[in-house]
Every structure is written in C-alpha cells, then in structure tokens.
Amino acid sequence: MSRQLLRWLLALGAGARVTRRGASRLTIVRHHRIYPCGARALYHLGVSETILAGQLETCARAGLTPLTVFEGLAWLERGEPGQAVAFSFDDGYADNMTLALPILQRHGAHATCFLAAGLMETRTAPWWDELAFILEHATVPTAEVRFAEPATRIETHSLQLRRTALAA
Numbered sequence: 574m575s576r577q578l579l580r581w582l583l584a585l586g587a588g589a590r591v592t593r594r595g596a597s598r599l600t601i602v603r604h605h606r607i608y609p610c611g612a613r614a615l616y617h618l619g620v621s622e623t624i625l626a627g628q629l630e631t632c633a634r635a636g637l638t639p640l641t642v643f644e645g646l647a648w649l650e651r652g653e654p655g656q657a658v659a660f661s662f663d664d665g666y667a668d669n670m671t672l673a674l675p676i677l678q679r680h681g682a683h684a685t686c687f688l689a690a691g692l693m694e695t696r697t698a699p700w701w702d703e704l705a706f707i708l709e710h711a712t713v714p715t716a717e718v719r720f721a722e723p724a725t726r727i728e729t730h731s732l733q734l735r736r737t738a739l740a741a
Contacts, residue, residue, distance in 0.1 A: 711729040
C-alpha cells in the first residue's frame with residue numbers, strides 16, 4: 574500500500590470516529606489529475622490510476638458507492654444516517670475522461686467534473702501546466718530565465734531539481 578493511499582484512508586476514517594450515531598456524514602474526495610501508472614509528475618495535483626482504483630476498492634469494501642457531489646448533497650439534505658462519499662475532479666483535465674472515467678465505470682461509481690470555463694473559452698492550458706510541461710521535457714541541465722533582473726538560473730538535471738524549479 575502506498576503512503577498516499579494510506580493517508581487517504583486515514584483521512585476518510587478520521588471523521589467516521591467523530592460522527593454521532595444516526596448522523597449523516599458526506600466525505601468529498603477531490604482530485605484534479607489522474608496520472609498513468611509509473612508517471613512521475615512534477616507536481617502532485619492528482620493521483621495515479623492505481624491510487625484512484627484503490628480508493629474505489631476501499632469504498633466498495635466499506636459499502637460505499639461514490640456519488641456525484643450533487644447526489645451527495647441531496648443525500649445529506651434528506652438526513653439519511655450514515656456515511657456517504659462523493660468524488661470530484663477539478664479543472665476539466667483530459668485525463669479525467671481518458672483515465673479516471675474507465676476506472677469509475679468499472680467500479681459503478683459516479684463523480685462530478687468541474688470545468689474551468691475561462692480556460693475553455695481561450696482553449697489554452699493554464700500557465701502552471703505550461704511551465705510543468707516545459708520543465709518535464711527540458712533537454713538542457715540548466716537554463717537562465719529572465720522574469721526580471723537579475724536572471725534566474727533553473728537547474729533541470731534531476732526530478733527533484735525540476736520540482737524545486739516549479740515550486741519557485
């Protein structure tokens with residue numbers, strides 16, 4: 574079991590201990606991206622296919638079928654006792670459809686996808702994704718970037734240095 578999946582399980586279970594008997598509790602699991610197995614993304618704006626599948630399998634073992642956020646809020650409004658879980662994906666990344674949707678379908682799970690309307694209108698990637706793409710595909714070990722004087726030196730010869738550059 575990965576550390577990321579373990580952290581998620583602990584977060585899901587933590588609230589269950591404090592829920593009153595007969596109370597309704599909705600946990601919303603929010604993701605942005607779903608990464609292919611083995612991908613080493615520079616920034617962790619999502620989870621791997623394996624982690625998502627593990628989350629859904631854990632929900633199934635707990636008797637929870639993931640809902641959309643709307644379905645989860647309606648469930649809370651009805652005041653039904655117990656625990657429910659809803660999944661959401663933010664910003665409308667293509668991997669939500671190409672990677673997440675087949676996994677959700679295999680598990681009979683529902684989810685909500687929130688789209689970034691401004692990005693749809695311009696049909697451009699967010700600047701942070703453009704920067705991550707450049708750093709992920711850099712072919713030089715160092716580069717000088719001029720945002721302002723003096724120039725900034727960016728080291729790109731290791732994954733950790735690329736992550737540091739992206740964070741900066």
